[in-house]
Amino acid sequence: MLSFRPFFILLSAALASALNSTLTQVTDALVNNPTNIYFGDTPYAQLADEYANFIVVYPSTPNSDNCWDVSSTASLTRDGGGDSTGIASMVQYAKDTWGVPADKVFVTGTSSGGMMTNVLAATYPDVFAAGVVYSGVAAGCFASDSSTVDAWNSTCALGDAIGTSEQWASIVHDMYPGYTGTYPRMQEYHGDADEWIFPQNLEEEVKQWAGVFGYNANAPGQVQADAPSAGYTKSVYGESLQGILAEGVGHTVPVQGEEDLRWFGII
Numbered sequence: 001m002l003s004f005r006p007f008f009i010l011l012s013a014a015l016a017s018a019l020n021s022t023l024t025q026v027t028d029a030l031v032n033n034p035t036n037i038y039f040g041d042t043p044y045a046q047l048a049d050e051y052a053n054f055i056v057v058y059p060s061t062p063n064s065d066n067c068w069d070v071s072s073t074a075s076l077t078r079d080g081g082g083d084s085t086g087i088a089s090m091v092q093y094a095k096d097t098w099g100v101p102a103d104k105v106f107v108t109g110t111s112s113g114g115m116m117t118n119v120l121a122a123t124y125p126d127v128f129a130a131g132v133v134y135s136g137v138a139a140g141c142f143a144s145d146s147s148t149v150d151a152w153n154s155t156c157a158l159g160d161a162i163g164t165s166e167q168w169a170s171i172v173h174d175m176y177p178g179y180t181g182t183y184p185r186m187q188e189y190h191g192d193a194d195e196w197i198f199p200q201n202l203e204e205e206v207k208q209w210a211g212v213f214g215y216n217a218n219a220p221g222q223v224q225a226d227a228p229s230a231g232y233t234k235s236v237y238g239e240s241l242q243g244i245l246a247e248g249v250g251h252t253v254p255v256q257g258e259e260d261l262r263w264f265g266i267i
């Protein structure tokens, strides 16, 4: 049984009136988190109005500190009934209600939302086609020994939770055992001056998804300077994984907006 969490959905003005008349508008959906912060502080709402070809869903966290639960076994398990399941149920609602195609659902988030983006990619790989993570940690890195909901994990935050590609990939696979399909294409951003979620976490995220995709985390095929903007270094490990280190940037990396939409194939 899937449980709903509070959320709202942004439809661009043009799309909303099209929906009013046809109710069959087929579009892309972008799931974004967390609610208020992301609605006000990121360009997605404006971009949805401008491009008028996608819907944004802003789930709101039920936890008092406004962070997503990325620590309990429930949230780190497919259909475990935690926050990840709540978000997946919102996606299902959007698909059922607006005819969003199954292969055009994307996820992004910052900090706790970035952590949740990796968790969603691991627990619901069949739901999301691609993800963009800002200042997050590898899926499972914030796991709580006692399965506490929304627990802080200082070992992970300080960059002391180090794993091999194989270890991190098996954590992903354990979140949805038996799944043999494809995983979402992932872009991972981190600031090299992040003193809250240490930049070592970018390496761990890259190792994790490199392990899942069968790439070599130590040997990106391509390294681009000043991409997507000045002072950012983009490492391309394969068509499904990019890691982007933002020089001199702390917690959090500014959301790239149109660059994200390009990664998702929306524009």
Ligand SMILES: *[C@@H]1O[C@H](CO)[C@@H](O)[C@H](O)[C@H]1NC(C)=O
Binding pocket: 013, 016, 017, 020
């Ligand atoms: C949809 O239709 C209702 C009823 O006609 C109207 O009140 C509402 O403003 C319309 N919404 C949009 C976004 O056009």
Ligand SMILES: *[C@@H]1O[C@H](CO)[C@@H](O)[C@H](O)[C@H]1NC(C)=O
Binding pocket: 140, 141, 142, 143, 144, 145, 146, 153, 154, 155, 156, 161
């Ligand atoms: C924090 O997470 C790591 C895995 O990244 C785990 O080994 C450790 O036990 C966790 N710490 C607590 C206090 O739960």
